[in-house]
Amino acid sequence: MRPRPCLLLLWLLLVSTTAAQASERVSRRGTLLVAGQPEAPPVLYVAAGTVTRLRFADLLEPRARPGPEFQGRVEVAPLGEGSLVVSPLRDLAQGERLLLPVTGRTKAGESLTLTLALVTREEAVDAEAWVSRVLLQQVDAADANEVGAVARRLLASHGPAGAPPKLALDIPDREQVTRYVSGIRASAVSVLQMDGLLFVTVLIQADWPHSTPWQLIRARLEAGCRQESPSGAESLPPRISSGVSGRKQFHAFIAPLPEGVRCFSLTLEEDGPRTLQLDGLKVSP
Structure with missing residues (x-):
């Protein structure tokens, strides 16, 4: 055409x-x-x-x-x-x-x-x-349960060596940022700020042995708290890096962090009825 x-x-x-x-x-x-x-x-x-x-x-x-x-x-x-x-x-x-x-x-x-x-x-x-x-890459089982290892991989991929980056790492309360849908459990395991960039690592795990594997096809990272601005949240264009270890998937979302933003939400969708909504994620002051 x-x-x-x-x-x-x-x-x-x-x-x-x-x-x-x-x-x-x-x-x-x-x-x-x-x-x-x-x-x-x-x-x-x-x-x-x-x-x-x-x-x-x-x-x-x-x-x-x-x-x-x-x-x-x-x-x-x-x-x-x-x-x-x-x-x-x-x-x-x-x-x-x-x-x-x-x-x-x-x-x-x-x-x-x-x-x-x-x-x-x-x-x-x-x-x-x-x-x-995105191609799911195998993640070493020893690193799969270590949030620090995820953060180190993100730091290593940040770019050429230079001035030490400004860092802030937050480990969310797992109970507050975990969602369940049809045999799938999703958690935000770390939120890393680095020189104006936001890195959010999400763990998606099948709870049942025969659960249909999650196939991520759409994602939206929105700045702002939904309870404060439910319809006017600013969308951040993210990049993604993914890995898999057994029935666990790790997805790291990278996006610019607007100045003054202190909370955000992440929506994950697959080609079907299952949607995972992670609200109220915080960044360090």
Whole structure:
């Protein structure tokens, strides 16, 4: 499908912003789509009247490869070097999903294809989303239960050596930040602040031997306390690093921390009815 001219895309973006404000759907920005699992492609919420911008964190020169089912229904075009825009001409039918392959290359120069699933939801639409490729890496069993080891790995991956970073590490009360859903238990095990960045490590564990494994496809990190600002929370565009040890999964979310923010929430979704909501997470003063 040939892209439309840039001026037309900018016009569509302006029109869609106005339409989204008038819509009853909640327009969301900063949603993280977790790609890299062929059996569970991440789901992007799209709707007529909204141009959704996709930003790719781990895919250079992304190019969409829409199938014939997109013709006359959904426009897809590049926007800048690392983004695509998706604009449905009408809402997708209830229960319908369109698979959108996106090809590009990794930083190492290898070719890579990520597949997204487009759906329409009545309650929300993604005005902007980040796509990050994640492969679950095996974590040493000795480190799996040690929060300090998780923090050390985050510190080691922070960047080149320089001035000592400003650090603040918080270990939340496990009972206050643990959620259960259909045989799955999730806990925020550490909150690390470092030079204006926020690192949140989440442990997801199957409580039952035959529980369906958790497959994370969407995440939202929102600044602010829900009890203080339930509908006006600012979304933070996170990055993600993941590991697995037996029936345990570790997901580390990294995002810029706005000045003055002292609490936040994290929403984790899979392709199904299970959603994990971690509210009231605190950062050190």
